[in-house]
Amino acid sequence: MSTSLLTNSSDPIDFQSIKRLTAEDTKAVDKLILKQLSSDVVLINQMGHYIVNNGGKRLRPMLLLLGAKALGKIEHNHLILAAVIEFIHTATLLHDDVVDESDLRRGQQSANAVWGNAASVLVGDYLYSSAFEMMVSTNIMRVMEILSKTTTAIAEGEVLQLLNCNNPDTSEEKYLEVISRKTAILFSAAMRLAAVVSKANSDVEEKLAQYGQHLGVAFQLIDDALDYKATKEELGKNLGDDLAEGKPTLPLIYAIKNSKPADANVIINAIKNGNRDAFNEVYDIVKQTKAIEYTEQRANEEAQKAMAALDFLQDSQYKDALLALARFSVQRNY
Secondary structure (H helix, E strand, O other): OOOOHHHOOOOOOOHHHHHHOOHHHHHHHHHHHHHHOOOOOHHHHHHHHHHHOOOOOOHHHHHHHHHHHHHOOOOHHHHHHHHHHHHHHHHHHHHHHHHHOOOEEOOEEOHHHHHOHHHHHHHHHHHHHHHHHHHHHOOOHHHHHHHHHHHHHHHHHHHHHHHHOOOOOOOHHHHHHHHHHHHHHHHHHHHHHHHHHOOOOHHHHHHHHHHHHHHHHHHHHHHHHHOOOOOHHHHOOOOOHHHHOOOOOHHHHHHHHOOOHHHHHHHHHHHHHOOHHHHHHHHHHHHHOOHHHHHHHHHHHHHHHHHHOOOOOOOOHHHHHHHHHHHHHHHOOO
16 A cells, blocks of 8 residues: 555645635525525524534535636536535435434534524425535436436435444444445545536546545545544544434444454444443443554545545646645544
8 A cells, every 4th residue: 555644744634724625615605505595584594504603514515616726717516516515405404313313513503502403404494405406407317317316426425324334243344335326426426517617528427426535535534543542622422422312434344354252342333222321341342453544544535536636637736725624624623
């Protein structure tokens, strides 16, 4: 395997400097988002603004904008679709927090903790509907095809994750299938849409989509590792949330396979019962089996594949930023 991005001797990635490359375009996207959130239903306005302004990285729309710039220039439809991607992502977060009964999101109270589950589900549905309304305004059939397939895959991933909950027999392969559909597909769609609006050929579209897919998997794997590594303040949610929700993430799957039977049973029972109280004991086993290091290694492999997919791009500050985001995905602690 090539040199680990986790131990790269170069300086840590400055995420803010990458954001500045698309700052003006992001302002335009934000205006579109706020315009679309303008509703005569007050609760939609309140919740929409609360969620959209709640400190997210805006990584997915940023990917779309950087991809467009790497291919040439930003078109108005790029801005519309960046807003669409953010709406879809936000809708999935609303629904996730209801399903997971989460009370923290990005270090603040989740929307369902503030307004309740029913309001969160319904406003999530509104965001999905708004996303499709904006998507149709581009009048590009390929865009509609990509996003309809993407949202279907996300829904399938969420159902697969639900089926895996409290199931300690979940394999690494099954888990990777969940995160490929549930998380990585939206990264991939963002990059694919950048290519479509830029009228790039199918090979370019596919390579950018591969970058997004591998980046998304890497990003989620590091999220899994951080649940057993970061502080609550860094993570923006409660430590042990995945365990409490009975989610068999990769660190747990690996630890079960690579620990002695008594320790494996501790993790198996914790997953079956969604037992947050077992977190410290499970954490010790995860640490002893080097499951975090394994998860980081797998994330590193995905990030390397993401970077390799960009070999065809001409050198530019935007290509550099996309490469830096692959490194950031595995180096981050939040």
